[in-house]
Amino acid sequence: MAIPLMPKATAVWLVENTTLNFVQIAEFCGLHPLEVQAIADDEVAVGMIGIDPITSGQLTREEIAQVEGDKNARLEMAASDVPRPVARGRGPRYTPVAKRQDKPDCVAWLLRNHPELTDGQISRLIGTTKPTINAIRDRSHWNSPNLRPRSPVDLGLCTRLELATATAKAVKAGRKPAEFAAMPLPD
Numbered sequence: 285m286a287i288p289l290m291p292k293a294t295a296v297w298l299v300e301n302t303t304l305n306f307v308q309i310a311e312f313c314g315l316h317p318l319e320v321q322a323i324a325d326d327e328v329a330v331g332m333i334g335i336d337p338i339t340s341g342q343l344t345r346e347e348i349a350q351v352e353g354d355k356n357a358r359l360e361m362a363a364s365d366v367p368r369p370v371a372r373g374r375g376p377r378y379t380p381v382a383k384r385q386d387k388p389d390c391v392a393w394l395l396r397n398h399p400e401l402t403d404g405q406i407s408r409l410i411g412t413t414k415p416t417i418n419a420i421r422d423r424s425h426w427n428s429p430n431l432r433p434r435s436p437v438d439l440g441l442c443t444r445l446e447l448a449t450a451t452a453k454a455v456k457a458g459r460k461p462a463e464f465a466a467m468p469l470p471d
Contacts, residue, residue, distance in 0.1 A: 287314035297334025393433035
C-alpha cells in the first residue's frame with residue numbers, strides 16, 4: 285500500500301483535524317499506532333506543521349467522513365492523475381576527479397589478475413571505455429610506461445562484492461579464471 289509523501293506531517297494534520305482513531309491514521313500513514321498517539325499527546329512532532337492530504341490529492345473529504353463514521357474502515361490513497369516518479373535503475377556512477385587518473389591502473393590490474401572478465405564487465409565495474417581497455421591491453425595507451433597495476437577495490441572504484449560478482453558471472457559463462465588461464469599475463 286502506498287503511504288503519503290510526508291507521513292508524520294500528514295498524521296499531524298489528521299490528528300488535529302479529524303476524529304479518526306489512532307489505528308486508522310497509523311495504517312494510512314505507515315506509522316505505529318503508539319507513534320500516532322504520541323503525536324496526539326504532543327510528545328512527538330512537536331511544532332511540526334501538518335500537511336493537508338485533501339489539498340495534496342491523497343484523500344477526499346467524502347472518504348474521511350465515511351471512515352470517521354465506521355471505526356473498522358480504513359483510509360485508502362486516492363488515485364492520482366499525476367504519474368508517480370519511478371526510481372532510476374543503476375546508471376553510471378560519479379567518479380571524483382582525484383580518482384579518475386587511477387582508472388588505467390585498475391584496468392591493468394584487472395587484465396593481469398582477472399583475464400576472465402570481458403571488456404564490458406571491466407567497463408561497467410570501473411566506469412571506463414572499451415577503447416581505453418584495448419589501449420592498455422596492447423600497450424598503446426598514452427601513459428602506458430607509467431601504469432602501476434593496482435586493485436580497484438583498494439582504490440575505491442568498486443566494492444569487493446561487485447568484483448566477486450563479476451568474476452563469478454564470467455566463470456559461470458565458461459571463461460577460465462586467472463589461476464587456470466592459458467593466455468600469458470601482461471607484464
